[in-house]
Amino acid sequence: MNTRFMRMTSRLLIASLLALALPVQSAYAGIMSTDKVATSAQADSERDRIRSYLNRDDVRAALQKQGIDDAAANARVSALTDDEVQQLAGKLDKLPAGGDIVGTLLTIFVILLVTDILGFTKVFPFTRSIK
Numbered sequence: 001m002n003t004r005f006m007r008m009t010s011r012l013l014i015a016s017l018l019a020l021a022l023p024v025q026s027a028y029a030g031i032m033s034t035d036k037v038a039t040s041a042q043a044d045s046e047r048d049r050i051r052s053y054l055n056r057d058d059v060r061a062a063l064q065k066q067g068i069d070d071a072a073a074n075a076r077v078s079a080l081t082d083d084e085v086q087q088l089a090g091k092l093d094k095l096p097a098g099g100d101i102v103g104t105l106l107t108i109f110v111i112l113l114v115t116d117i118l119g120f121t122k123v124f125p126f127t128r129s130i131k
Contacts, residue, residue, distance in 0.1 A: 043082035046089040050077050053092060054108075062105050068112060072123045076112050079120045084111065 053059060054073050063073055080088070091107055115121055119129035 039082060043085045046085045047077060047080070050085065050088055050092065053104075058101065059105075062101060063108070066105070066109065068109075068123060072121060073108070073112065075121055076115050076123075079115055080111070 051074060054063070054070070054077065060070060063070070077085075088107065088111065092104065112121075112123055113127065116124050116127045117130060122129070
């Protein structure tokens with residue numbers, strides 16, 4: 001009885017020690033600067049503003065006239081980096097009220113074309129992805 005108890009205890013001890021030796025992943029937290037958090041929040045609000053601009057009827061009609069689907073355009077906006085969102089929002093701010101939509105559509109077309117060439121989406125059949 002005593003040897004049986006010793007065997008059971010030693011097996012439990014061996015299993016416990018082996019379990020302690022297994023690698024355990026740990027999470028590392030880093031400090032984020034206030035500027036980075038503010039820039040990210042601002043980029044999210046600018047991204048929403050660009051999406052609302054793309055949802056306008058006149059912009060949607062112009063994009064469909066060029067063969068760009070609404071879902072593809074929104075997917076492209078989601079794929080933009082924060083810097084690209086800031087640049088596009090800056091261009092939207094500089095547009096005259098009710099004026100030059102051609103420049104905006106050209107900008108959106110170029111952004112869609114670049115993301116298509118980079119392989120993030122496949123909207124235009126005439127492009128080849130570099131991936």
